[in-house]
Amino acid sequence: MVEIYVLRIGHRPGRDKRVTTHVGLVARAFGANRLILGDIVDEGVARSLRKISQLWGGLFDVIMGVNSVEYAKKWKQRGLVVHLTMYGLHVDDVIDEIRDSGKDLLIVVGAEKVPRIFYELADYNVAVGHQPHSEVAALAVFLDRYYKGAELHREFSGAKLTVIPTPRGKKVLRIGDRKNSDRHAKNEGACRDNNDYCRENDG
Numbered sequence: 001m002v003e004i005y006v007l008r009i010g011h012r013p014g015r016d017k018r019v020t021t022h023v024g025l026v027a028r029a030f031g032a033n034r035l036i037l038g039d040i041v042d043e044g045v046a047r048s049l050r051k052i053s054q055l056w057g058g059l060f061d062v063i064m065g066v067n068s069v070e071y072a073k074k075w076k077q078r079g080l081v082v083h084l085t086m087y088g089l090h091v092d093d094v095i096d097e098i099r100d101s102g103k104d105l106l107i108v109v110g111a112e113k114v115p116r117i118f119y120e121l122a123d124y125n126v127a128v129g130h131q132p133h134s135e136v137a138a139l140a141v142f143l144d145r146y147y148k149g150a151e152l153h154r155e156f157s158g159a160k161l162t163v164i165p166t167p168r169g170k171k172v173l174r175i176g177d178r179k180n181s182d183r184h185a186k187n188e189g190a191c192r193d194n195n196d197y198c199r200e201n202d203g
Helices: 011-029 043-056 067-077 091-100 116-121 135-147 179-186 189-193
Strands: 004-009 034-038 061-066 080-092 104-108 124-127 162-163 168-175 199-201
Touching: 004 011, 004 067, 004 135, 011 034, 011 043, 034 067, 043 061, 043 162, 061 067, 067 080, 067 104, 067 116, 080 091, 080 116, 080 135, 091 124, 091 135, 091 162, 104 135, 116 168
Parallel strands: 004 034, 004 104, 034 061, 080 104, 080 124
Antiparallel strands: 162 168, 168 199
């Protein structure tokens, strides 16, 4: 099975904490396996993402403090380096080729100005469009194109919480034991009848 890591470069703890956390949230929710926080350690970001995984399931993890350039160079022995940039080739023109390679992916997502070496190291410089946009949006679109939308239906093992879809309000099921989640999720009426069974918030 292909593994996808996201390498976040240029993170500035005093400025980028929220955006980098969102990069990690999108990476996890849209099918990546790991966030690599290059060249710096930010325990706050790592703690937030690990807490999400503990509550919502999955094996997503965070590695910090690696040398970004050396990590990307080493990755090329394992798989492809994909750098997301508005100056690259359109995602629709290359996504099939990237997917069909069957190789592990390292997706490089910049914060501040990306050093030229990453443009040179990348097997693919990929744009989700050629207008200014957010790196969070770029990552989401790329992963959605890569998985053809299948990632939106993924089940996260070991989850303590899961959402029960509803046309209005919010319903979050506290499942504790994931093995029983399917049986519980089918019984939506229990949310109305037993507040200990799930938490309902119509706010």
